[in-house]
Amino acid sequence: MKKLSLSHKIIGSPPSKKFKKIKHLKPMLSLSNAFDENDMIDFISKITNFLNIKDKDVELSSEPKIDGISATLIYEKGVLNRGLSRGDGIIGEDILENLKTIKEIPKVIKDNNVPSLLEIRGEIYIGKKDFKSMKGSFANPRNAAGGSLRQKDSKATAKIPLKYFAYGFGTIQPMTFDTQIEFLEKIKKWGFSINPLCIGVKNLKEIEARHSYIDSLRASLDYDIDGLVYKVNSLKLQERLGNTSNSPRWAIAYKFSSEKAITKIKSIVIQVGRTGAITPVAKVEPVTVGGVVVSNATLHNEDEINRKDIRVGDTIQIQRAGDVIPQVISVDKSKRNQNSKKYIFPEKCLCGSITQKEINKSTKKEDAVRRCLKGYECDFIAREKLKHIVSKEAFNIDGLGKKVIDQLWDLKLIRKPSDIFSLNYEKIENLEGWGELSINNLKKAVNNSKVIDLDRFIFSIGIRHIGQENAKILAGFFKNIIKFTDLFENRDRKKTLENLIDLDGIGQIQIDSINTFFSNKKNIEITKNLIGKLKIVDFKVQSKKGKFSNKTIMFTGGFEKMSRSEAKSLVESQGGKVLGTISKKLDILVTGNSKPTKKKIENAKLLKIKIIKETEWYKILDL
Numbered sequence: 001m002k003k004l005s006l007s008h009k010i011i012g013s014p015p016s017k018k019f020k021k022i023k024h025l026k027p028m029l030s031l032s033n034a035f036d037e038n039d040m041i042d043f044i045s046k047i048t049n050f051l052n053i054k055d056k057d058v059e060l061s062s063e064p065k066i067d068g069i070s071a072t073l074i075y076e077k078g079v080l081n082r083g084l085s086r087g088d089g090i091i092g093e094d095i096l097e098n099l100k101t102i103k104e105i106p107k108v109i110k111d112n113n114v115p116s117l118l119e120i121r122g123e124i125y126i127g128k129k130d131f132k133s134m135k136g137s138f139a140n141p142r143n144a145a146g147g148s149l150r151q152k153d154s155k156a157t158a159k160i161p162l163k164y165f166a167y168g169f170g171t172i173q174p175m176t177f178d179t180q181i182e183f184l185e186k187i188k189k190w191g192f193s194i195n196p197l198c199i200g201v202k203n204l205k206e207i208e209a210r211h212s213y214i215d216s217l218r219a220s221l222d223y224d225i226d227g228l229v230y231k232v233n234s235l236k237l238q239e240r241l242g243n244t245s246n247s248p249r250w251a252i253a254y255k256f257s258s259e260k261a262i263t264k265i266k267s268i269v270i271q272v273g274r275t276g277a278i279t280p281v282a283k284v285e286p287v288t289v290g291g292v293v294v295s296n297a298t299l300h301n302e303d304e305i306n307r308k309d310i311r312v313g314d315t316i317q318i319q320r321a322g323d324v325i326p327q328v329i330s331v332d333k334s335k336r337n338q339n340s341k342k343y344i345f346p347e348k349c350l351c352g353s354i355t356q357k358e359i360n361k362s363t364k365k366e367d368a369v370r371r372c373l374k375g376y377e378c379d380f381i382a383r384e385k386l387k388h389i390v391s392k393e394a395f396n397i398d399g400l401g402k403k404v405i406d407q408l409w410d411l412k413l414i415r416k417p418s419d420i421f422s423l424n425y426e427k428i429e430n431l432e433g434w435g436e437l438s439i440n441n442l443k444k445a446v447n448n449s450k451v452i453d454l455d456r457f458i459f460s461i462g463i464r465h466i467g468q469e470n471a472k473i474l475a476g477f478f479k480n481i482i483k484f485t486d487l488f489e490n491r492d493r494k495k496t497l498e499n500l501i502d503l504d505g506i507g508q509i510q511i512d513s514i515n516t517f518f519s520n521k522k523n524i525e526i527t528k529n530l531i532g533k534l535k536i537v538d539f540k541v542q543s544k545k546g547k548f549s550n551k552t553i554m555f556t557g558g559f560e561k562m563s564r565s566e567a568k569s570l571v572e573s574q575g576g577k578v579l580g581t582i583s584k585k586l587d588i589l590v591t592g593n594s595k596p597t598k599k600k601i602e603n604a605k606l607l608k609i610k611i612i613k614e615t616e617w618y619k620i621l622d623l
Contacts, residue, residue, distance in 0.1 A: 019093035019150070022082070025119055025171040028070060028089045030246055031229065031253040040207055040230075043252045047232060050241055050249060052563040056203070059233040061180040062210050063198045065253050066165055067224035068125030069146045071099060074170075075118040078109040085149060088392060098149050099124075101158035106191040119170035120192060124149060127222040130161040141224060166192040167229070179233045200233055207254070215256050227255035242569055245468045258319040260329065261294070263287040265314050268299065268343055270350065272380035274388045275464045276371040278355055280305060280345070282316070282328060289320050297326040302345040303368045309333070311340045345370070351378040361509065376522045382416065383409050385462045389417050393468060394460035395449040399442040407431075416526050417461075421450060421533040454481060454539040461527055465513040473505045475539035476577075481531060487518045488528070504554075504568065504580040547620060548576025552585055556600045557592030559614055561623060570621065582607065590617050 034040050048056055072092070074082035083099035084092030099105060102124070109118070124145050126134070131141040138144035148160040166187055168180075177183040181200050188194045197214060201207050211228055218225060232238050232250040241249040263284040271279045280299040287294055297318045299305050308331055310316070315335040316328050349355050349372035356373060357366045376382045383405065390400040397420070408414040413424060425443060428434055452460070455475035459468050466474070477500065478484040486492040497511050517523050553571045555564050555578070562570075567590070568578045579586050582603040589604040589611045604611055612620075 021091050022094050023091050028086045032247045034252050034254040050563050050565050060201050060230045061233050062201050063229045064195050064225045065227045065229045066123040067142050067226050068123040071124050073120045078114045080107050095149050097154040098157040102162045104193050109190045115172050117173040120166050121168045122164045122166040124164045125223050165195045180231050227253050229253050259289050260319045261287045261289045265312055274384035274462050276381055278370040294326045297328050301368045311343050313337050313340050350380045375520055376526055388462050389460045397449050398445040418529040418533050451535045453537045457536050463517045465510050473503050480538040481536040488524050502579050502581045504578040546574030548574045551576045551587045552579050553588050554579045554586050555590050557596030558594030559592040
């Protein structure tokens with residue numbers, strides 16, 4: 001019997017099976033991206049708003065973003081004793097012996113003032129000239145560096161001309177630095193390789209000038225870079241800004257202009273996303289953009305097609321936005337066929353149901369995106385929801401990538417989330433590319449994912465407008481899966497949703513979305529079946545002891561020394577919880593000097609809630 005073909009290439013860098021897995025001392029988060037001056041204006045604005053500072057000229061460090069492989073080096077009393085790859089950011093691979101083969105990495109730091117625990121983070125790369133002289137099948141220097149670090153035999157790794165630049169730190173005890181620039185200068189004296197193009201900048205004008213200058217040098221450098229990383233220079237301000245669930249608030253990768261190419265549209269098709277969003281995609285004549293052959297380009301939405309008057313047969317200019325997603329920039333109408341017709345956006349989903357443009361409740365305007373509202377009843381949405389469920393941020397099932405889900409769907413081996421946990425492995429064994437080892441690895445990954453934290457579960461089921469941060473807030477409210485299932489029954493759901501409004505970070509949009517999701521019987525059925533296959537771990541609030549332990553706080557009005565976002569972060573770091581509305585559950589109402597809401601103050605007085613002014617708030621914080 002001829003074996004069916006099934007590609008199961010893993011996208012990303014999950015920890016390898018060959019190396020011991022070790023948890024990072026601190027997560028290695030991803031950076032958010034900026035693509036133009038407006039994005040950088042927005043980045044600086046968010047920083048100054050969070051810190052509530054009027055001076056918009058925040059000092060930043062500017063460092064080339066090396067296109068290599070991230071790794072972390074851990075020194076205890078100056079001796080290198082651990083080395084990890086980035087892995088999934090939480091858990092990395094123990095690649096110490098391979099990292100030791102890089103001669104420029106200090107094995108011992110000879111300085112009496114070295115912190116007792118020092119974690120140095122860097123980017124491992126292979127120079128362009130060295131890569132040209134290498135014989136092999138690697139597509140680019142980055143792949144070559146990654147493959148070299150994952151070799152089991154460190155003697156083989158030693159033959160590869162690996163280099164590195166140190167760019168940051170994880171844990172340092174005790175902390176002896178005040179700024180990012182000071183940190184780089186100090187570790188350079190300790191023998192670490194620092195990129196010579198790192199400098200400090202103070203305003204947007206200097207940011208743009210630096211960005212243009214380094215972009216002009218890009219081709220002459222012996223290593224690949226795809227942008228500049230800008231970090232708030234002050235480490236104290238970095239600490240105040242903190243992180244989101246995915247990235248630090250104090251850093252951003254400002255990408256260089258994308259490479260562009262000219263091609264022709266062969267056809268326009270639509271794709272259906274997990275939230276029902278209908279996205280038009282141009283099928284184009286294959287063209288190489290930035291070293292990658294592109295045959296598809298996103299057209300974003302119906303309004304974008306109409307605005308640019310994009311038609312089948314048009315000659316277009318495309319670019320890989322952020323060197324990742326191909327998109328159409330412009331149409332050369334001078335080359336348009338006289339018989340070409342305006343593209344009419346389909347009003348029906350691929351499943352046949354009528355699509356809608358929803359009205360945004362905040363702006364009262366019609367959304368640009370058309371959506372199919374059938375949920376799991378639409379096969380195209382259902383398939384995309386499966387891809388979301390197995391993703392890194394949700395169940396994180398190693399071996400079930402997007403292409404694998406597509407193939408298993410087509411073979412009717414998976415149709416709903418619970419099917420993942422009752423896979424017919426005997427049928428998969430007959431598929432090309434699957435052997436005993438890969439089947440066992442998949443079984444292990446699926447079995448391991450049956451135990452999942454409540455917040456990850458809530459995020460995984462794909463309720464629109466419920467991201468990772470919202471899921472954590474909801475998990476903190478429900479505490480366990482039993483309480484969460486109150487959403488299944490209409491009467492219990494109504495009462496529960498009324499209480500959700502108290503949560504800071506959960507607004508009416510999220511509440512309406514939860515109600516819509518669980519008003520659909522198919523969604524409830526699928527969620528119930530999935531719960532039956534799992535062990536969902538109760539949400540445990542990290543017991544942080546501090547000035548606000550077991551206290552609930554609410555803020556009203558503007559503050560002089562900090563933003564509401566920072567105030568909330570401080571409360572949570574000191575063991576407290578921030579509420580969004582006045583209720584009997586509230587312990588303290590903090591009133592800012594600038595325009596506090598009178599109604600909130602009056603309601604707090606009626607409920608005999610403690611009210612403190614901004615000046616008293618600062619005294620509690622010792623500010």
